Amino acid sequence: MRTTTLTAVLLASSALAGAAMAETTLTIESWRNDDLALWQEKIIPAFEAKHPDIKIKFTPSAPAEYNAALNAKLDAGSAGDLITCRPFDTSLGLYEAGKLADLSDLEGMANFSDVAKSAWQTDDGSATFCVPMASVIHGFIYNMDAFDELGLSVPETEAEFFAVLDKIKEDGTYIPMAMGTNDQWEAATMGYNNIGPNYWKGEEGRLALIEGSQKLTDEPWVAPYRQLAKWGAYLGDGFEAQTYPDSQNLFTLGRAAIYPAGSWEISGFNNLADFEMGAFKPPVQNAGDECYISDHTDIAIGLNAASPNADAARTFLNWVGSEEFAQIYANALPGFFSLSSFDVAMEDPLAQEFVSWRNECNSTIRSTYQILSRGTPNLENETWNASAQVIKGEESPEDAGKRLQDGLASWYAPHQ
The missing domain is CATH 3.40.190.10 (Periplasmic binding protein-like II)
Structure with a gap:
């Protein structure tokens, strides 16, 4: 009996050891x-x-x-x-x-x-x-209570987008959009690269820029700056000194109606906002246009x-x-x-x-992230600055495009 039991224990131990060794x-x-x-x-x-x-x-x-x-x-x-x-x-x-x-x-x-x-x-x-x-994914998060209160519909075109902003501004209860330019990156990430793909047609334009067949002075790349140049009127007093956390707080406290967003905000906003939220994709220029998103x-x-x-x-x-x-x-x-x-x-x-x-x-990705930000000046960082300057009215869309193009051409062979 003892021998049998000992044999069983040894066999079991051996099996366990084998399993451990196999892990x-x-x-x-x-x-x-x-x-x-x-x-x-x-x-x-x-x-x-x-x-x-x-x-x-x-x-x-x-x-x-x-x-x-x-x-x-x-x-x-x-x-x-x-x-x-x-x-x-x-x-x-x-x-x-x-x-x-x-x-x-x-x-x-x-x-x-x-x-x-x-x-x-x-x-x-x-x-x-x-x-x-x-x-x-980029788009716009909005306060559904504010939209209901003001009788607003989700905008699908650029004209509808600015009509919504005008109504919010005219009412005066809410800041139309919560975004500042102090930290600069939001102006490019949630501004330029949010709305831009609808202008440069996503991957088509992004790859053309890498190949050198399109330039940052071309209309599809300057036009998003023209839209951003209009944003400053809707960002509230003192937006020039407003930081990223300031903007988050303005929106989640219910003081702003729209937030130009990245989807990474969802979890945090769910925990902080006591109102129902919705989201809309970047409005197209004209009804029926094909749409593009930064994914x-x-x-x-x-x-x-x-x-x-x-x-x-x-x-x-x-x-x-x-x-x-x-x-x-x-x-x-x-x-x-x-x-x-x-x-x-x-x-x-x-x-x-x-x-x-x-x-x-x-779907497309941010225009500056692949290949185009390897040199000096760094196109990603320059786009941050240009987007902020355009929103503040301190640089024209055309001047911003020329500055970025000149910087890229100074080191990137396909643009020389």
Whole structure:
């Protein structure tokens, strides 16, 4: 009896040891330390339920320290198996340095469009090195109570947009739009690159600018500045000194009717605003025009080229490309939308409104983010300044376009 029992115990111990030996633990590097609970409570359990032989550790760094900390770990050979990827040049640099593996042949990549993958590809599109996770979409969030109170309808054209702003201003109860120019980036990100795609026709214009067949002095690139030049009249007193948090507070406290927005505001606004909110896409110039939205690539995940656990890591990355991951991530972080081709229904109504525009409009990304901001002067930062100056009335749309074009042509060969 004792021999039999001992044999059974030894066999059981051996089986457990074999199982433990078969387990692989993957470590994820990330800057999204605010996502820790989401990974621990939702994403990791869902993956491990399907792959009990692979364990996941999510080990984020502080956002401001991430790039430096990650580079140091990669150089020392101590980085995790999976690397959370920022868009465009930062991750491209890691790939070109041999730090990120080519994932072009990953099965899950078939679930993403070329636009979705563009932030994590080589310039010629021949290699894709991170699996896209989420994007943010631009548009306008509005106070539905204010609109009901003033009898306003959601504007669909530019003329309707300014008619709504005029009515809000005339009534005087609310500031028509909450946006300042003190921090500059909002003027470009929630201003120029929000409304601009309707003028330069999204990817058509963005790629033409990269190729050099369109210039920043061309009408599709100057026209958005002409619209921005009209915004100053609707931003309230002192908007020139108004910071980004000031604008957020003005809107969530119910003092402004419209907020030029990125979808990342949704969670915060849901917690702060005590009124119902809606959203509308950037109005087109004329009724019936094709519409374009900035559906900007934000976050992805790649494979450390030096990982000793590449097979297990690729299994996880394939799952990141699945519909299950898309549903979990997008609903846990409303306003960060799956970049996959799956139709992911949003539980949050405001998030669902934003993402529904993908079915109505053409998606593009911010015009300055790929290739065009590698030189000096940096086109992204210059666009911040130009957008703010135009809104304040301190630079004409035409002068802004010429200044940006001259700066780009000073270092970028296709524009010389």
